Amino acid sequence: MRKTFDLILYGATGFVGQQAIAYLASRADSSTRWAIAGRSLAKMEAARDTEAKRHPSVQDIPIIVADAQDESALAELASSARVVLSCAGPYALYGSKLVAACVAKQTHYCDITGETPWIRQMIDAHHEQALGDGTRIVPGCGFDSVPSDLGTYLLMREMKNRFGEDCTTIKAAFTLGGGGLNGGTLASVMNMIESKQSKALNNPFLLNPAGTVPKDVAAHRDPLGAHHDADFKAWLGLFVMGPVNTRVVRRSLALRGQTASYQEYLRFGRSLAAGAVAASFGVGSKISMGMLAFSPVRKMAQRMIPQPGEGPSPASMARGFFKAELIGHSAQGHKLRAVIGDSLDAGNGATVKMMCESALAMAENESKLPKAAGVITPSVAFGDALEKRLLSAGMRVEVSE
Numbered sequence: 001m002r003k004t005f006d007l008i009l010y011g012a013t014g015f016v017g018q019q020a021i022a023y024l025a026s027r028a029d030s031s032t033r034w035a036i037a038g039r040s041l042a043k044m045e046a047a048r049d050t051e052a053k054r055h056p057s058v059q060d061i062p063i064i065v066a067d068a069q070d071e072s073a074l075a076e077l078a079s080s081a082r083v084v085l086s087c088a089g090p091y092a093l094y095g096s097k098l099v100a101a102c103v104a105k106q107t108h109y110c111d112i113t114g115e116t117p118w119i120r121q122m123i124d125a126h127h128e129q130a131l132g133d134g135t136r137i138v139p140g141c142g143f144d145s146v147p148s149d150l151g152t153y154l155l156m157r158e159m160k161n162r163f164g165e166d167c168t169t170i171k172a173a174f175t176l177g178g179g180g181l182n183g184g185t186l187a188s189v190m191n192m193i194e195s196k197q198s199k200a201l202n203n204p205f206l207l208n209p210a211g212t213v214p215k216d217v218a219a220h221r222d223p224l225g226a227h228h229d230a231d232f233k234a235w236l237g238l239f240v241m242g243p244v245n246t247r248v249v250r251r252s253l254a255l256r257g258q259t260a261s262y263q264e265y266l267r268f269g270r271s272l273a274a275g276a277v278a279a280s281f282g283v284g285s286k287i288s289m290g291m292l293a294f295s296p297v298r299k300m301a302q303r304m305i306p307q308p309g310e311g312p313s314p315a316s317m318a319r320g321f322f323k324a325e326l327i328g329h330s331a332q333g334h335k336l337r338a339v340i341g342d343s344l345d346a347g348n349g350a351t352v353k354m355m356c357e358s359a360l361a362m363a364e365n366e367s368k369l370p371k372a373a374g375v376i377t378p379s380v381a382f383g384d385a386l387e388k389r390l391l392s393a394g395m396r397v398e399v400s401e
């Protein structure tokens, strides 16, 4: 039976969700039937009216009201759509019933969560059924973890195409600027700390399918210190998103039956001073995270940080950019380099682009997607189709020797 909508944007009133209305208005095909959804009719009407001033066609976009805890409203929402894109987070608080409804109604789903313990719960609860039904449930379609996941996929693909070999090690170094953290992102981090999930967060293979965890787990632990890397010719140190992205990439590799090791870092400069900054940044980040485990410190921090619904200023986002550079080596000595980047800030402009292009890949290019289903990762779900869509949306996506 034909569903009413190709795509529903859920959580359309949030800081990211409102930007997604604008993005879909300019990038969705005119034949794509899309709607916005959330818990508050008044807020959604206001968001739609604001965007309609720039894109008049948005005025006709239907609105669906469904609270994240209202199972019957979510069931109706999921039945009416081929694809749901959710920006309602923290996902551990607002995501589980929506995913369950999408699985039950065989509706493809994607989001921008970086909450790996929650992704693990979704895998355990829904992977088998979604796999059997052919439903794609794809968390992590924003800055976490598309650049890491797509970059790794491209290196593995090109190493095979050019040399008939596999990469045995892949490492990524990130550079980013401008933008800043959204209140919604900080709420998600605080919720993970509050719900005492640090043990799960520290498991390097948290998202791997059973039977795919290597024996030498300790060799894959998150890097703490700084080191000078000969391939990148720069000092590399702790990247706070690494403990999220590496888990997603390792799930992708395992789902494809590949065994490369993967690690990622923040790139500092070339000088000795940069090395000192890299080392102190790592220690500082660890101390800050450790202190947030204490409730009084957390309560004080929560009063000082952006609140849900808030985010960086337009000026700060306009200065934003990111570049993920990945280097893969084969056992036979070949080396390839991939770059994924954008002149938009990582947490908003680029995230909105990556998540909307992921959702549109399912809504508009379903026949060109890999045959994949279950609770899966962006590269497993979208493969080459996502590369093509991001290129056509102006992102830098390249592989070279």
Ligand SMILES: NC(=O)c1ccc[n+]([C@@H]2O[C@H](COP(=O)([O-])OP(=O)(O)OC[C@H]3O[C@@H](n4cnc5c(N)ncnc54)[C@H](OP(=O)(O)O)[C@@H]3O)[C@@H](O)[C@H]2O)c1
Residues within 6 Å of the ligand: 011, 012, 013, 014, 015, 016, 017, 038, 039, 040, 043, 066, 067, 068, 069, 087, 088, 089, 090, 091, 094, 112, 113, 114, 141, 142, 143, 144, 145, 182, 183, 184, 185, 186, 188, 307, 308, 309, 310, 311, 346, 347, 348, 351
């Ligand atoms: N992957 C990435 O790189 C990346 C980047 C940015 C953000 N994120 C994640 O994306 C999520 C959203 O971020 P944000 O900055 O847009 O957050 P936000 O501004 O706080 O938006 C949260 C959204 O969730 C909705 N919501 C809250 N409670 C709900 C309920 N009971 N039922 C239905 N909807 C409900 C809110 O609706 P109301 O407006 O009605 O309150 C709002 O639309 C966060 O989890 C964040 O961590 C990821």
